[in-house]
Amino acid sequence: xxxxxxxxxxxxxxxxxxxxxxxxxxxxxxxxxxxxxxxxxxxxxxxxxxxxxxxxxxxxxxxxxxxxxxxxxxxxxxxxxxxxxxxxxxxxxxxxxxxxxxxxxxxxxxxxxxxxxxxxxxxxxxxxxxxxxxxxxxxxxxxxxxxxxxxxxxxxxxxxxxxxxxxxxxxxxxxxxxxxxxxxxxxxxxxxxxxxxxxxxxxxxxxxxxxxxxxxxxxxxxxxxxxxxxxxxxxxxxxxxxxxxxxxxxxxxxxxxxx
Numbered sequence: 001x002x003x004x005x006x007x008x009x010x011x012x013x014x015x016x017x018x019x020x021x022x023x024x025x026x027x028x029x030x031x032x033x034x035x036x037x038x039x040x041x042x043x044x045x046x047x048x049x050x051x052x053x054x055x056x057x058x059x060x061x062x063x064x065x066x067x068x069x070x071x072x073x074x075x076x077x078x079x080x081x082x083x084x085x086x087x088x089x090x091x092x093x094x095x096x097x098x099x100x101x102x103x104x105x106x107x108x109x110x111x112x113x114x115x116x117x118x119x120x121x122x123x124x125x126x127x128x129x130x131x132x133x134x135x136x137x138x139x140x141x142x143x144x145x146x147x148x149x150x151x152x153x154x155x156x157x158x159x160x161x162x163x164x165x166x167x168x169x170x171x172x173x174x175x176x177x178x179x180x181x182x183x184x185x186x187x188x189x190x191x192x193x194x195x196x197x198x199x200x201x202x203x204x205x206x207x208x209x210x211x212x213x214x215x216x217x218x219x220x221x222x223x224x225x226x227x228x229x230x231x232x233x234x235x236x237x238x239x240x241x242x243x244x245x246x247x248x249x250x251x252x253x254x255x256x257x258x259x
Contacts, residue, residue: 014099014121020196024102028109031191042112045192049185050125053132056178060136063171068238070229072139074221079135082214083128086207090127093206094119102196111193122203123195129182130207136175138215 014020031038040048057076064072099121103111186200225237234240 014097014196014198016198020198023197024190025106025109027190027197028106028193031112031193032110038112041188041191044185045125045188045194046113049181049188050128052181053129053178053185056174056181057132057135060139060171060174060178063174064139065237066239068241070225070238071218071222073237074218074225075139075215076135078215078218078221079131079138079211082135082211083131083207085214086127086131086210087124089210090122090124090203090206093122093202097121099196099199101194103193109193113192113194116194120195121199122206123186123189123199124203125189126182126186126195126200126203127207129185130204131211132207133175133178133182134208134211135215136171136178138212140171140175 031041057080061073061076064076097119099119101116101120103109103115182204186204189195189200190197228234228237
């Protein structure tokens with residue numbers, strides 16, 4: 001009896017307990033009645049969602065790289081680092097909360113993925129989703145303003161807001177698509193029975209909070225990028241330009257003259 005009591009003490013649902021339980025069971029019931037979607041939802045919740053989000057992030061980086069927007073590239077590097085930091089913090093939060101997986105609390109729940117032995121709160125997948133989406137949002141938010149075309153006041157287009165430098169319609173579309181993919185991943189993690197709704201909401205918020213904090217180091221990142229731009233490694237942060245060769249030749253001439 002003592003062992004059983006100790007086991008039950010570990011199996012719990014975090015606040016808001018009522019909402020977590022009711023929404024989880026309702027969505028689990030919906031999952032039972034949509035067997036036609038089980039294969040896709042299993043893959044999306046397990047690996048496909050993260051794969052698509054990562055691909056979106058890489059494509060976004062390719063956009064800022066092609067536009068030679070070094071500052072945006074630095075922000076994306078910091079966003080990637082922030083995602084890793086958020087994942088690390090998520091482990092600490094999970095061990096502190098010690099929320100059991102919902103299928104341990106409800107043994108008869110439908111589970112479409114392999115059962116994990118770690119804690120449910122917060123969701124690792126949701127943390128990554130929130131971090132990657134926030135990384136793209138920061139690129140849009142922090143980009144320098146510019147005129148749409150020479151001689152045309154900003155007030156003549158898009159209201160009174162100037163268009164951010166390096167932010168194209170394609171970039172904005174990537175942000176929207178990433179947000180949709182991230183939210184659907186959170187839904188999928190509950191749909192397959194692996195998490196309570198509160199787990200994915202907390203994970204999403206954790207990722208979205210940690211990335212801006214890490215991105216506060218952008219002045220240092222800009223300084224480092226400025227040094228990298230004068231080396232062959234500049235190709236990692238921006239597309240090479242014909243002028244780069246000229247700068248390289250000039251630098252070589254200066255070194256020769258000094259000798």
